[in-house]
Amino acid sequence: MNAPNQSGWKPTTPEAGDGAQGGLATTTGNKALMLEEPLIFEIADNQTTGVDLPEVDAGAADRLGGMARDADIGLPGLAEPEAVRHYTRLSRQNYGIDLGFFPLGSCTMKHNPRLNEKVARMPGFADVHPLQPVDTVRGALGVINELAHWLIELTGMHGVAMSPKAGAHGELCGILCIRAALEARGDAREVILVPESAHGTNPATAAFAGYRVEDIPATPEGRVDLEALKARLGPDVAGVMITNPNTCGLFEPDMRAISDAVHEAGGFVYCDGANFNAIVGRVRPGDLGVDAMHINLHKTFSTPHGGGGPGSGPVVLSKALSPYGPLPYTARTKDGVVHLVEEESADEFAREHFGGPLSHFGRMTAFHGQMGMFTRALTYMLSHGADGLKQVAEDAVLNANYILRSMEDVLHAPYAHSGPCMHEALFGDKGFAEGLSTLDLAKGMIDEGYHPMTMYFPLVVHGAMLVEPTETESKATIDQFITAFRSVAERAKAGDESLKTAPHYAPRSRLDETAAARKPVLAYTDPQ
CATH class of the missing domain: 3.90.1150.10 (Aspartate Aminotransferase, domain 1)
Structure with a gap:
């Protein structure tokens, strides 16, 4: 198993002039099925088009309001087979999870089960539009609400914000919740502590939100130095952003002690959940004292990412931070109806169902997250079970x-x-x-x-x-x-x-x- 792959070692480079892959040169530049594909602009000129359009009546009224183009658009014109072949050939030069093992660390490039894709392509999900009347998309809202329920169950948290579109977007959501909670109690703090073993987006997010970032060193074992963290805590520290398991691939055994120390100092604990795949079903971050954590659906719950599709980064929140989560959110009332709570109805809905208005910090996106990713993630959860x-x-x-x-x-x-x-x-x-x-x-x-x-x-x-x-x-x-x-x-x-x-x-x-x-x-x- 551990023997070197002798046949895989190519100890010498190709002879000069043989090209990147070696071997004899060809007239076309193609090497058998490895096709040399030119730029799309080099395939055709901009004087042709693959679509026939009716002639424009020279006397027709101009409805462009002075925005008519005064120069050629400069785009290539291709027939449909040319366009399809061009992008198919380019796709064959890409590497993807369906071609082979994708060892990118901290990216969780797992297989995307085709069952997820089948469900996401059902017409009731695939054809839903974010601007449809709410009464026509109750089923979609039910899917979002069901996924939210299981994210809360798996993490042991109190609430969840579903709208963040990716991991870093989720980090920003969590930090804004922390800021809103501190402002609500009149506590203006300036510092976020970030361990050396955290993801690089953590300090970037904290700085973007207006905080000053300070590092906490790691121990020789690759974990957070608990004593150094405790020594730095004070009335100016808003919280800590910690990745667990961390970027060294190690679990933080002092996580509960870290949370207790931060809470005692009046701060909050943000956990980067990008590596949740290592502990899902085994550890609940809420039990470790975490106040906010984003979950990469496109990692732990197998929805395509990178070139395969958009991300999704719901943020689970503790009881202390849940009232400050963003709008909109879904809520199922006692009659079984799932509601999408927007700005216009938020205060009235909260008074009726929660006993008083909540203190939402605002809105993260125009719409309520990535519906296709929600559908895939819930399918993955239900097909696997606990x-x-x-x-x-x-x-x-x-x-x-x-x-x-x-x-x-x-x-x-x-x-x-x-x-x-x-x-x-x-x-x-x-x-x-x-x-x-x-x-x-x-x-x-x-x-x-x-x-x-x-x-x-x-x-x-x-x-x-x-x-x-x-x-x-x-x-x-x-x-x-x-x-x-x-x-x-x-x-x-x-x-x-x-x-x-x-x-x-x-x-x-x-x-x-x-x-x-x-x-x-x-x-x-x-x-x-």
Whole structure:
């Protein structure tokens, strides 16, 4: 299982002039079924179109109000087969979860069950429109409310805001709830504490909300330094943003003590729930004293993300923060009817059903979240059941530990001594030959047929490589990945110079990523 993949090691680069994939040059640039696809502007000109439109009557009244175009639009004209083939060919050059194992750490790139897609495509869900009269979408509101109920049950919290569209959006929602709660008691605090092992979006969110961010160091075991945290708490600290399990792939055993200390100092605890997949069904954050936590439906509950679809980041809230959550929200009354509570009716509804108006901080989005993601996530929950969700966490942790222990003799594993990891295994570049880096190893993994792992994150480990297998990968798949990973790691340690120019067999060789980021070319310019 752990033997290097000899056939996968291509120790020499292709001969000059052979192209990125090697072999003889072809007239078209195509290499068998690997097609060389030009830009869409290079396929056709802007004088043709694939659609026939009626001639415009020169004497017809101008209804554009002075907004008529005075120059060519500059878009290419293609026939339908040309357009379909162009984007299909481009899609074949992408890597996706349906092609193979996606080891991105902290991203939870798990398989998206087709049952979820079937339910989401039912006409009653797929055709619903956010501007329909509420009485015509009671079923959709029921789905949102049912999902909200189970998110509260799984986390042991009091309420949930469903409208945030992604993880960072959810973080902002939680921090705004904290700010609203502090302002309601006339307590203007200025500081949010963020441990070194937290996600990078945590300090960004706190700063965006107007707080000053201060770091809390980690222990040699990769966990929050509890004593350093306690020493910094004071009347200026609004709260702490902590990721648990953290970005080192480790559970925070002092989480309850951290929450108690923050609460005693008058602050609130925000937990980044991006890694909830490791503890779902096993640990309830509410039992750990958490006040707010976003949940990435597109991670833990398998809805497509990245290029596969939009995210969704509901935020579960403690009893102390629930009254400050955003509008709108759904609520099921005693008669079984699910209501969508908007600004116009919020105070009256709360007085009738909650005994008085709530103190909502405002609104996060125009509409109430991602309906397609809600449908998929609820389908995933109901199809797995309580025992299945518990097994999700257990298998995800088992797979990550299998990778950690299979690689620790080849790669530096800085926290392997801390005990079992959770959902992801963390490695560093210590021991690589001089001149070789994590980036070189990652490019070598592309030649082996894998999307690279998360690189250079978390920042607390030099040359970090973060691998998250999720629960949906089989042992055979993971064994194959480990074999390739070990092979490329051994090449990096041995000083294999060919890694510096990898990938050699991808549609494109190594690009200048720095120039692409700093000087992007975002508009097509006709070379003529």
